[in-house]
Amino acid sequence: MNTHENHLYEERLIAAVLAEEDLSQEELEHLALCPSCQALRDNIASDLAGLEEMGRQAVRVPPRRFQIPKEPLIIRQHRPGLLALAGSLALAAVALIAVWLGVWGPQPATIPTTGFSPLSSPAVGPGYMAMPPRPLYDDQDTLAGLGVQEVDTFSPFQQFVLGGDHTAVNEDFLDFIIPEPGPRGRGMQGGAA
Amino acid sequence: MQNQIANPVEAHEHTVEWTAALAQKAVQGDRAAFDKLVDLFWPDIYRMVYFRAKNPMDAEDLAQEVFLRAYASLERLRQPERFRSWLFSIALNLVRDFHRRGRGLRLIKSHDASKEAHQPEPVDQNSESALEGVLRHEFWREIKSFTRELPEKEREVFCLRFLDQLSIKEIAQLLDRAEGSIKSHLFRAVAKLRRRNRLLKLVRGEL
Numbered sequence: 250m251n252t253h254e255n256h257l258y259e260e261r262l263i264a265a266v267l268a269e270e271d272l273s274q275e276e277l278e279h280l281a282l283c284p285s286c287q288a289l290r291d292n293i294a295s296d297l298a299g300l301e302e303m304g305r306q307a308v309r310v311p312p313r314r315f316q317i318p319k320e321p322l323i324i325r326q327h328r329p330g331l332l333a334l335a336g337s338l339a340l341a342a343v344a345l346i347a348v349w350l351g352v353w354g355p356q357p358a359t360i361p362t363t364g365f366s367p368l369s370s371p372a373v374g375p376g377y378m379a380m381p382p383r384p385l386y387d388d389q390d391t392l393a394g395l396g397v398q399e400v401d402t403f404s405p406f407q408q409f410v411l412g413g414d415h416t417a418v419n420e421d422f423l424d425f426i427i428p429e430p431g432p433r434g435r436g437m438q439g440g441a442a
Numbered sequence: 443m444q445n446q447i448a449n450p451v452e453a454h455e456h457t458v459e460w461t462a463a464l465a466q467k468a469v470q471g472d473r474a475a476f477d478k479l480v481d482l483f484w485p486d487i488y489r490m491v492y493f494r495a496k497n498p499m500d501a502e503d504l505a506q507e508v509f510l511r512a513y514a515s516l517e518r519l520r521q522p523e524r525f526r527s528w529l530f531s532i533a534l535n536l537v538r539d540f541h542r543r544g545r546g547l548r549l550i551k552s553h554d555a556s557k558e559a560h561q562p563e564p565v566d567q568n569s570e571s572a573l574e575g576v577l578r579h580e581f582w583r584e585i586k587s588f589t590r591e592l593p594e595k596e597r598e599v600f601c602l603r604f605l606d607q608l609s610i611k612e613i614a615q616l617l618d619r620a621e622g623s624i625k626s627h628l629f630r631a632v633a634k635l636r637r638r639n640r641l642l643k644l645v646r647g648e649l
C-alpha cells in the first residue's frame with residue numbers, strides 16, 4: 250500500500266477521486282476505515298467538483314442557431330497524399346524548365362575572356378585574392394598577344410556625356426583606390442576631391 | 443457525488459444509451475434524431491470551443507461548423523456509442539485549424555500575442571452583477587495562469603476532463619491514447635492544482 254505514516258499519499262487520494270478502480274484492495278479497505286484519508290479525498294473531490302461547476306457557469310451558452318441543412322452535404326476532404334504528389338509534380342516541372350532554359354535557352358551576351366583583371370592588384374582586399382596577384386603589365390602583354398582591344402566599360406551614352414575621353418576619370422578613380430607612394434599623397438587628395 | 447466527478451458520463455448511463463440510440467438513428471438518415479443530438483450537445487460543444495477560441499462570435503461559428511461537419515460525416519461514424527468523443531474530436535480539429543489560421547493572420551498583422559493573452563473575458567454587464575463578473579474574470583485569469591504552467595499533454599487532458607467534462611474513457615478515445623496514460627497526466631495535473639491556493643480558494647468561494 251502506498252502510504253505515508255499509515256495514510257494514503259495524496260496521489261493515491263487523487264486516484265481515489267478520479268479512478269477508484271485503480272486502487273488496490275488494501276488501499277480501498279484503508280480508505281473505508283480512515284476518517285483522515287476520507288476527509289482529504291472528499292476535499293479533493295469537492296474542489297474538482299467546484300472547478301467543473303465554475304467552468305460550466307463561466308460560459309453563457311447562447312441559444313442554438315444551427316439548423317440541419319435540407320440538402321445532403323458533401324464536405325471536401327483534403328487528401329494529403331494527392332496534395333503532396335501535385336506539389337512534387339509542380340516542383341519537377343519547374344526544375345525541368347530551369348534546366349531546359351539553362352541548356353537550350355538564350356545565352357547571355359558574353360565579354361571575351363582576356364585574363365585582364367584590374368582588381369588583381371595586391372592592393373585589393375582579400376576577397377579578390379583567389380587568383381595569385383599578377384602585375385598589370387602581364388595583363389597588358391596578354392592583351393597585346395591576343396590582339397584583343399581593351400573592353401570599354403562606358404556605354405556610348407556615357408562616352409558622349411564624358412566627351413569621349415574618359416581616361417582622366419579612370420585615372421582619378423584608380424588613384425583613389427591605389428594611392429601613389431610619395432611625400433605629397435596625391436591619391437588621397439584626389440580621393441577627397 | 444463522488445462518482446459523478448470521477449465518471450460524469452458513466453454516472454448517466456441512460457444518457458449514454460440514449461445518445462447511442464439517437465446516433466444510430468442519425469447514421470441511418472433520421473434527421474430528427476440528429477436534431478435531438480444537436481440539442482443535447484450544443485452547450486458542451488459551445489463551451490469547449492469557447493474555452494479555446496476565447497471569443498463568443500468565433501465560438502458560435504465554430505460550434506455550428508462542428509455540427510455541420512458531423513452531419514456531413516455521419517456515415518463515417520462506425521461506433522454510435524462513441525458519438526460524444528467523435529463530436530469532440532471534430533471540434534478539437536476545427537479549433538486547431540482555427541488557431542493555425544489565427545497564427546497566420548497574427549504573423550501578417552504583426553499582432554501582439556501577449557495582448558491577447560491578457561485580454562479580459564467579455565462580461566455581459568446586463569445580466570450579471572459586478573461581483574459575479576469580477577469572480578468570473580478572476581476564475582479565467584487563474585485557470586489561464588495555471589494551465590499555462592502545465593506541460594502540453596497535462597494541459598490538454600486537464601481541460602478536456604474538467605472544463606469540457608469528458609470522462610477518462612472519452613478522452614482516451616478522443617486522443618487515441620491508452621487510458622493509463624491519460625490518467626497519469628491527469629493525476630499529475632491535479633496534484634499541481636492542489637498547490638494553487640488562490641484558484642482553490644476561488645473555487646471554494648473563499649475569495
